[in-house]
Amino acid sequence: MGANCVKRQRTPVRNIRQRTSVEENNEEPFILVLNERSPNPSSSSGTSFPFLRRRSVNEDSRQLWYTRHTLSENDIDKHVLETLRILRVSAENDTNLIIRMRMFRSWANGEKGWKMILNSLIRAIPLEDPLGPSAITLFIDHCPLPTKKAVSNFISELHLSRDLNKQEHGVKTESRHRNICAVLGHLAESLASPFSKLMLTDEILEYLLSAVNAESCVSDTSSTNILFSLIALEKLSQVKDNKDRIMQTDITHRLQELECFYASDDYRKRQVGFLSQWLLDNIFLAEGRSCTYETVDVRNINAMLNDNDVSEYLKLSADGLEARSDAPSFESVRCTFSVDRGVWFYEVTVVTSGVMQIGWATKHSKFLNHDGFGIGDDEFSYAYDGCRQLCWYQAQSHPHSHPSWKEGDTLGLLLDIDNLETVFYLNGIPLPPSKNLFNIAKNGFFAAASFMSFQQCRFNFGSEPFRFPPTDREFSTFNDVAILGDSDKTILPKHLKLKALLQQRTSFRDDHCTICCDNEADTTLMPCGHDGLCHDCSRQISQCHLCRQTIQSRKTAEKTLDPNMA
Template structure:
């Protein structure tokens, strides 16, 4: 399953995050570790002064194992890094090592940073401030080119993730004048687009703390021209990284840092030709969806998912996805019963009601299990993933740039229903951190790699109301929700449909049928649901 396997070392050794902080001799890892030298045997000692090259080696080993799935126990290399980072000096050295050695062109590089920062003990405020000083984000340091684009990219990822995890006073303390000037100075079209992208995302994550958001907005207002306006023009670039920059700049302008007299993007779009899109009401909480509803991106450390608005129950259907980033995404098909558990790392393909292809790790996912596809299918930015579903022949087929990667019937193994009731299937996808793709549900005149068999596309067989086509900025959505008058008989989960269901055997009510079909246990008492009574 997507991100969940990567969080396994938190729960190792009786589930204690501190279980590895002071290992006893009985729990000392074996000598068959990441590096073979005379000093390896005493790496675990708290007083050990670790050599930078030793930690560098462990980081690179982590990069190798992070894409391997099905690890029941945490790899030894992760236990070592966890123990090193449990001490302040060790944590600083692990961070500096990630900055130095994680390559900019490895699609799993950002995942390693996310994973280690998520798994290792969080630093205190003083340690974070010390780290920022060590980074030396002054204009003078930047102008002298003391760091490579790769190092700058990794620094920005780390700053953003720490700002997100330490939202509040620690995040405010991190956003010094030097940090702010450094990140904004990076928002220049002449800079490496990967550095621009992660500087922009870091600013977004700092803005999750309201005091920082005000500080950043004021700084932008002092600029002769808001740099986000220039970056937004990259949205339709043929370069996939620049297109990501444009997407993120537009999202920030619409959601975080609005500019006076600039209309929101959704107000300018003609969406009459779009009849199927990503369903903003059927997406996990941190997923970013474009104003036209056809592009999605995740910059959170959770595993974010979404389904399409259109459900198919029979026939042959096809859609395409433009892979913007080459990291971990699980793209395919899901029924309504498939659950999005973003914080636990479960997404499309991680339950029995969905199937997905992951072209980064080259795996087919179903029921939280993975199998390598019969044909090589590693994706790269700009590639096109085609997804075909043949309901009658019980097949789902994945293509990469028109070439068949895998044919599977796994999705159909567990979907038996009472006579007369049909299973509905949705196009669906899940995203690891810093991943993005764009969907074509048939709204364009042609697909780039149409399959040889006859098929249908969503856009020609459904429709949306003008209201359903609108993807509002989040702050406008929240304002509308606050203004909605909730009826007394509304469902206590969605506050939309009428509460007309009683759960059996516990007898709790107050829910609608639409919400209940996605539940396995009562939200009030956690009793297993055996039946619902209208």
């Protein structure tokens, strides 16, 4: 992402199960401290040994010593908080951040160290930090994969229960619940099916469900608890057996009580309502309930987020104007309408205050969600990041003068193609115009955005009055010019979209071309004799699509064509 630093860990690491001995597996995390003086044998600071190196002729001959220092819970907590601070202001692959991430990997390279890291994330990440839950997923991704035993022991040592959730109150305990849900959800999503099944114990299920209560959605902290309980249940339900167990509870009744918060002016409650509605449409289907796309009014909406031009894990609302990501990857989307000339403007309401890169992109801009690249990370897009106070172009950032955005803020985005300018506004206050987007891109501009995990915002392409419209120039809106057919306005739930694709696939006739699936397969390739193609598609290849033999001629039902014939 413009946050390359939040790219998911790809460096090969040892599984915990590959540890060579019980002693090594139970080894506590440690660091090596370099000293200039010989250690005191009676010191309790840890084991010491000489630092051996080759010296030049004129170099000081003093012996250097390493002292092994075993880390305490407090040491790890300090490391977590300092890494979180650096992550919040880090623009690219900051060396300090990379080293700190590698320290997580080193310290968690045994079952005891792995559990100490996860417990520190639960204990130390503050509730008020907008990057806290995203940091949890990032830090866990940099740790080795746990064993089945390590997961089981970790869960049992949390001592979770429905009664415990009801008894806990206060910011510290609310923070603990949020972080536990973030850890459990990410482990369930990252690990294989047997591990995920192991995680959903009766105690865990009761603990998560006890927080999903509309009556308790009265404060920011309660709403946050409900939200992350739902996220954990969603990720656990990715395994069919887990989903079946959850569906045996009253989860659909609880979700239907919560989806009424979808349009709430309280942005924490709004997240709960959005996710509840999305889960009812896509995961936990309630008998007798209509899907939201069947009831939502989209008659006045002519431009929306494109359900066919979106990375795989981004959640879109049924009206196509709101998006949310709960995935550990960097999810992106473009809108349905592009422009080549003129002056254009749209607004975004910030629902969450974490990392999102929102701006403009062409069709050539790449969505590499698992590699952390999105809008503003190539030469065909330009983006505003209100969390880290940066603007992004070609994966390079420069700071801007706006304060960090917060929930409820309005981001305005103006594109002046005629004058080769883009302008970003926060609550009506503009930044100086930028020409970066037009260095290479010249036309075909879409509104676009990328989302770090647990982020959400709502778009206004002109179907509603703008809160802070530009006053220094006239502009057009997508909604006034674009045209969408009824089918283009329909955002199907995932299971219905898959069903439609399968029906489309089974509707292909056996005698259709295997490449375009439209024309009749009337051509045989010679001399190999392979068929199943139409004449138009056979003209696009010089080698057989099956055996790779050079095509000397093409035989149709009527005549044999020389390969060079038009």
